[in-house]
Amino acid sequence: MHELGIMTGVVDAATKAAHEAGATRLVGVTLRIGEMTEAVEDALNFAFEALTEADEFTKGAALDIVMVRPKSICLECGTEFEHDRFQIFCPACDSFATELVAGRELQIDSIEVDLPDSNGE
Template sequence: MHELGIVFYIIRDVKEAAREHGVEHVKTVVMNIGEVSTVVPEYLTDCWRWAADKEDLLRGCELRCNLLPALTTCNACGAQYPTVQHGIQCPHCGSKDTVLKCGNEIEIKEIEV
């Protein structure tokens, strides 16, 4: 259900981009999906198939997901570490004063037409 909602936003933005560029059919949509974005790529592509085939512009269009790693920066010692392995606590100095640097992206990278 979560992924289906996101698919509707992707369709809206791709339609708008297609209109701007005068495109009649989109072959592939390439997404950047962060590791901690709460999106499951397999569910996203399943929902995509169901919803995209209802649109002339997107019939048969493939959705490809690039998975981007999540990295956290520690404000105390400045180290950067993989978020999924260590979570909120810095593995170098033990501080919990950390901030997610990247990995929560849900963005449309490009379309192939």
């Protein structure tokens, strides 16, 4: 289950950024992850919930996952096309000489935090 390792890194990075921004609480994280990572969305959600429930700073934080479909470009004819994890032949010329250009992403798009009241409260 590599989802736990992925989410440990995500929670650590988001928490660090939130603390550096002076936040009082992590409210949410938006994560963009490619289908070619073979991460299971339900397992990612479960791992995030388990990791964030243990700490008052992150407890109740929301996770928004954007799954990125695989996209390749044909090195023979230049066609760019979306596909599933297994079928990567070019639909235009049936070439197997393709290069993956999307679908392996793993990035935090945004984090949402609560900041202290500007009146010093």
